[in-house]
Amino acid sequence: MVSLCVLLLLVVKGTYALTITVKYEDLGNQKPLHQLVEAKVDALGGVLPPMHNLHQMVEAKVDASGGAIPPMHNLTSSCSCDKLLLSSLGPAAIFQPKVMGIYTRSYTSYNQHPSYRQNYGADYRLYQLSSGWLVGHKRGANTGYVYNPDTSQTCPYLIQSGWLYYNSVYGVWYPDTTLVLRCIQ
Numbered sequence: 264m265v266s267l268c269v270l271l272l273l274v275v276k277g278t279y280a281l282t283i284t285v286k287y288e289d290l291g292n293q294k295p296l297h298q299l300v301e302a303k304v305d306a307l308g309g310v311l312p313p314m315h316n317l318h319q320m321v322e323a324k325v326d327a328s329g330g331a332i333p334p335m336h337n338l339t340s341s342c343s344c345d346k347l348l349l350s351s352l353g354p355a356a357i358f359q360p361k362v363m364g365i366y367t368r369s370y371t372s373y374n375q376h377p378s379y380r381q382n383y384g385a386d387y388r389l390y391q392l393s394s395g396w397l398v399g400h401k402r403g404a405n406t407g408y409v410y411n412p413d414t415s416q417t418c419p420y421l422i423q424s425g426w427l428y429y430n431s432v433y434g435v436w437y438p439d440t441t442l443v444l445r446c447i448q
Contacts, residue, residue: 342377342418344368344446347389349398349409353441355428359408361385362398365447373402376417389419389444396422410436411444420446 347366350356356363366379366389378390388402396419399407410427411419426442429435 342368344418344420344448346446346448347379347420348445348447349389349443350445351428351439351442353439354430354437355409355426355439355442358430358432359428362387362408369402377419378402379419391419409442420444 345368349363349366351363361384362381364384365382366387367382369378369380369388372378373390374392376391378388380389381387385400387398387400387408389396389398390402391397391414392403392405393414395410395412395414397405397407398409408429410429411422411425412427413422413425416422422444424440426439426444427436428439428442430437
């Protein structure tokens with residue numbers, strides 16, 4: 264998996280320019296960006312410019328290159344699982360057998376959350392809507408076949424219970440306590 268990086272240009276010891284790479288994995292540890300940068304500069308024996316200018320300096324550097332800084336609040340995604348298994352030993356396996364199987368993490372996210380695509384079969388998608396996690400035909404569609412209303416989890420495989428399946432015979436969503444989504448890789 265390719266590691267994305269944020270590049271920062273800082274003035275060290277008042278005269279030298281230095282580029283410091285902060286990996287996104289480092290940002291996932293909940294430390295503010297300036298603490299990570301301070302630690303790296305301290306290790307090199309440098310002096311940081313005032314912190315209130317740091318974000319402006321980074322913005323100026325990124326703007327000059329044509330990019331954009333991701334929102335600071337969205338840099339802590341900790342969903343590390345690339346493959347999920349959706350399975351059931353109950354009625355969901357009978358009424359929605361085609362959606363069961365392995366889902367691989369997509370290269371792009373949806374609604375600032377990871378999205379997944381079924382490896383084999385009818386090419387279903389798993390993504391988060393504002394109302395919860397949904398398995399459907401098209402990413403972003405508000406209709407689907409398996410659903411969980413839990414929006415508190417950033418990663419769908421961390422949801423322990425509450426999965427529902429759509430019963431097309433009765434046109435109703437039903438719970439299936441054996442319906443689970445697990446990380447397999």
